Amino acid sequence: MHGFANPARFLRIARWLMPLCMGAGIFIALAALGWGLLFAPAERLQGETVRIVYLHVPSAWLGMAGWSGIAIASFTQLVWRHPLAGIAARACAVPGAVFTAICLVTGSLWGRPAWGTWWVWDGRLTSMLVLLFLYFGWIALAQASEASDGADSKAPAIFGLVGAINIPIIHYSVIWWNSQHQPPSITTGGSAMSGAFLWPLLIAMLGFTLLFAGVVLARMRAILAQQQAEARLRRKALAQGN
Amino acid sequence: MREALDPWTFVMAAYAIGVGGTALMVGWSLITMKRAEKRRDEARKR
Numbered sequence: 292m293h294g295f296a297n298p299a300r301f302l303r304i305a306r307w308l309m310p311l312c313m314g315a316g317i318f319i320a321l322a323a324l325g326w327g328l329l330f331a332p333a334e335r336l337q338g339e340t341v342r343i344v345y346l347h348v349p350s351a352w353l354g355m356a357g358w359s360g361i362a363i364a365s366f367t368q369l370v371w372r373h374p375l376a377g378i379a380a381r382a383c384a385v386p387g388a389v390f391t392a393i394c395l396v397t398g399s400l401w402g403r404p405a406w407g408t409w410w411v412w413d414g415r416l417t418s419m420l421v422l423l424f425l426y427f428g429w430i431a432l433a434q435a436s437e438a439s440d441g442a443d444s445k446a447p448a449i450f451g452l453v454g455a456i457n458i459p460i461i462h463y464s465v466i467w468w469n470s471q472h473q474p475p476s477i478t479t480g481g482s483a484m485s486g487a488f489l490w491p492l493l494i495a496m497l498g499f500t501l502l503f504a505g506v507v508l509a510r511m512r513a514i515l516a517q518q519q520a521e522a523r524l525r526r527k528a529l530a531q532g533n
Numbered sequence: 534m535r536e537a538l539d540p541w542t543f544v545m546a547a548y549a550i551g552v553g554g555t556a557l558m559v560g561w562s563l564i565t566m567k568r569a570e571k572r573r574d575e576a577r578k579r
Contacts, residue, residue: 339544342548343544346548385558393550397547400547506558506562513569
């Protein structure tokens with residue numbers, strides 16, 4: 292892993308990997324959404340509204356994956372002082388927050404016809420809303436601490452690790468508490484879904500995950516370029532001052 | 534009494550928000566990356 296600690300080496304890889312992930316992600320995600328919208332069958336009880344699953348589940352997965360990425364990068368930053376770890380954490384934050392927001396909005400749009408309500412304060416929905424607020428707090432803290440302590444500030448890393456406690460709470464909320472939300476349909480032990488729904492869902496998850504990886508790599512390139520430009524301008528200003 | 538809701542209204546709204554939000558995020562990430570790399574290259578040339 293330390294082999295990739297060199298930003299120059301990372302940039303060499305990211306230059307070809309980012310467009311590849313983004314292009315493949317857009318193609319696969321659109322194909323899966325088209326399949327889900329036009330060719331997948333309606334569900335016996337929920338009817339046509341089940342088609343929202345092809346957006347809702349991938350965005351829920353990526354909302355949680357984004358914070359897991361922040362937590363892993365934060366741990367790496369604190370323990371090994373990996374120079375790219377803080378940048379990776381910052382790069383995960385905005386896409387993670389966007390997918391969490393999409394999950395909440397699409398879930399609400401699914402809830403209205405399926406449950407008869409836009410929102411209920413049950414464990415799953417509330418813990419997902421808490422995740423969105425954690426993202427907002429993390430982004431604000433990362434910006435504030437970068438302005439005062441520089442890019443290697445430890446405060447967002449500690450917040451990233453502490454906030455990770457919410458991830459298992461989201462996952463197990465439908466098991467621990469009596470919830471309006473259904474229990475998990477896909478587990479490591481198998482799937483309760485029919486193949487007609489499962490395949491377009493798995494392909495949508497693959498497509499959106501590649502897209503997420505492409506956005507994270509683009510954000511990392513942007514943050515690195517910003518830091519390099521600022522460092523160069525600072526050096527020049529110092530040299531002119533002397 | 535059961536409400537008569539058109540399910541396609543909810544499905545299309547979810548797809549518009551999901552796809553639109555993702556497209557905005559992808560566009561924003563590419564534009565900020567291009568701008569930051571252009572600024573770095575200009576700083577190197579100065």
